[in-house]
Amino acid sequence: MDARVQRLKKLLVLQEQLKAMHELRHAGFVAGAIAAKQEAAEIADRFNADDSMSGLFPEVYQRRIASALAREDANLQSAGREAANVAAANARTNMVERNWREARGADERQRGDRERLEIIGHRPMKPGAK
Template sequence: MTSRKERLQKLVKVQGQLKALHETRHAAYLVTATAAGREAAELADRFDAEGSLSAMFPEIYHGRIGKALARRQENTALARLEAEKLAAATARTNMVEKAYRQARRRDERDSADRERLDIIERNAAQDDR
């Protein structure tokens, strides 16, 4: 059976990967939201530009601008949710890392105690001779 330290070490690795996943997804949502906002702004600028076909097809421009703004809003909301998941994953990672450090220190102390005990037993055995 594996020791607590080894299990915690694996859990730290998994929690780190989960945290990285949430960071990546958060960044992707923000990038998508920014791109959609930029697209809406560009469409609005073209709508007002001279020589634009917006006078002939205003509903198409308005529809595309509305869809871009909706995508921006949706991705901003998804980024916010992912930020919450990231915060939770960060907290879990910190707790697991703390538990791992404690387990590692406890193992090191136990190992040092065993070594000292072995030295004392060897010295006692030599003194008995």
């Protein structure tokens, strides 16, 4: 196999791994945003409960709710950046895969041509033919 084809195959594997990493990071940020939103909702429910101590420490509840909502925003922004990275990685992966397929096809055609020329070169010559 041609060295270019092998390099492109290795690059394709690397691009697929990079894309998978960005997808995993994106999923992690989305999960973090969901968890932070749920935490904020749970704290708000406790704040509004009849038996809560929110009357004594309202600023603690409010600070924790604000912190959870800030984490949700930060995770959503990070998830957006990772979504852009996934799209870019996907485009690069598709480009490398297309180049690899083209190089592999050209390599196979060249190998076939060489084999045919070799077969033609090994044919016994007919007597009287030049």
